[in-house]
Amino acid sequence: MKHIPVLLNSVIKALGDVRGRKIIDATFGAGGYSRAFLDAGAEVVAFDKDPNVISDAEDLRTGYKGRFSFVNKAFSNISELKEQVDAIVFDLGISSMQIDTPSRGFSFRWDGPLDMRMSESGETAADLIKNLSAQDLADVLRDYGDIKKATVLANKIKKANPETTFELKELINNPKDIAPVFQALRIAVNDEMGELETALDSVPDLLKTGGKCICVTFHSLEDRVVKNKFKKWTTVAGDPRLPVIAEAQFKLIKSETPGKKELSDNPRARSAHMRAVIKSY
Ligand SMILES: C[S@@+](CC[C@H](N)C(=O)[O-])C[C@H]1O[C@@H](n2cnc3c(N)ncnc32)[C@H](O)[C@@H]1O
Structure with missing residues (x-):
């Protein structure tokens, strides 16, 4: 089954005008997000550790000449990119192609080898x-x-x-x-918690001023990691007895869950939560 992107419209809205902007799509999957960013005029560097998505990524590389590149590595490696970017987007978890392929062993609905490796x-x-x-x-x-x-x-x-x-x-x-x-x-x-912690820790340095980080989570554990990191970035550390004189480096710009229509069209949107922050300085 082809993967239907979850909360894509909310992500697009949160990003705003991306013409000429450079975006990291940390979780390429079926390329639904990457394609939408490219169609909106952005330049995209996509990561995915699943080798099965390479041919889809190759199609985008040829279709959007010079504006798309793909890295077949875990997103904990995003800090390898030496240039700062305008946005970093994580659409976490597994894709429909992964869960619906019995030989990959992700689902208890089909018999298959007990595998579960995204990479x-x-x-x-x-x-x-x-x-x-x-x-x-x-x-x-x-x-x-x-x-x-x-x-x-x-x-x-x-x-x-x-x-x-x-x-x-x-x-x-x-x-x-x-x-x-x-x-x-x-x-x-898949060391999902470690991957997320490492990748998020490289976000503040990797984003330009005015840059945005957007995360779509699917279970409470990853949601907690994102919520806590965003809370830390959007809070000024200091003596609570003193008046706050500094502005936090990040501001929360959106926290959203799917609406009724998306939930009825795509049951996999269930339990999704999108959070977006902007780097103010
Ligand atoms: C929910 S899907 C993304 C779907 C995509 N946004 C789309 O619209 O088609 C998540 C993808 O992220 C990849 N992924 C998950 N954790 C990863 C990690 N730590 N490093 C690289 N890729 C990862 C999975 O292999 C999967 O293909």
């Missing part, structure tokens, strides 16, 4: 289960999936050593825990 390199989810201690696996389930009896389930999973999505699913007694367990493993396999 198709490194440890799979099955490897992770083998390599982590039961205690560390329990921490992953608790911290990233909010699983209540995480130790019991981690021990059961370790003992069974599942190799496929359906083998894992069968080990989870409470149906309500299935999606959170899969999410927890996906977050761990």
Whole structure:
């Protein structure tokens, strides 16, 4: 299934006039955001660690000559760009192509190898289960999936050593825990929290004055990371007993969730939240 971009109109509105502006699309996916930025006249550098998107990226490179380039790396590498940019956009999580391809092992709806690697390199989810201690696996389930009896389930999973999505699913007694367990493993396999922290830490230096950072999040853990970083950037640190004399470097310009129409047209917009900040100096 082709990926339908989520909250794209809100992102476009928050960006404003982008003609001649340079934008980093940190999460290329099916290229829905990149294409919209290019059509609005921007220059785009896109990142995605999934090698399966390279041919779509190649189409944009030839279609928008000189205005589009693609880096097949994790977005924690955006600081490698030496030039400051006008906007950095993150549309986090996985794409429809990833979740709907059984052989990639992201979904409990289809049987497939327990893989879950966006980059198709490194440890799979099955490897992770083998390599982590039961205690560390329990921490992953608790911290990233909010699983209540995480130790019991981690021990059961370790003992069974599942190799496929359906083998894992069968080990989870409470149906309500299935999606959170899969999410927890996906977050761990792809180091989603570490990636986001590292990338966001390079945003303030990478943005020009007047530049914007926009994040679309899909679960509460990544949303918390974005909210806390934006809060830090938009707050003046200082002695709370003294009057505030300095202006914070960033201002929050938008915090938005999808409207009814988008939610009914695209169920994957559920739980999406967009936040945007501008660098004022
Ligand atoms: C929700 S999709 C983006 C969809 C895109 N905005 C569009 O309109 O087609 C997220 C994409 O980000 C990529 N991704 C997620 N985390 C990443 C990371 N740390 N580094 C690079 N790419 C990442 C995934 O591989 C996936 O293709």
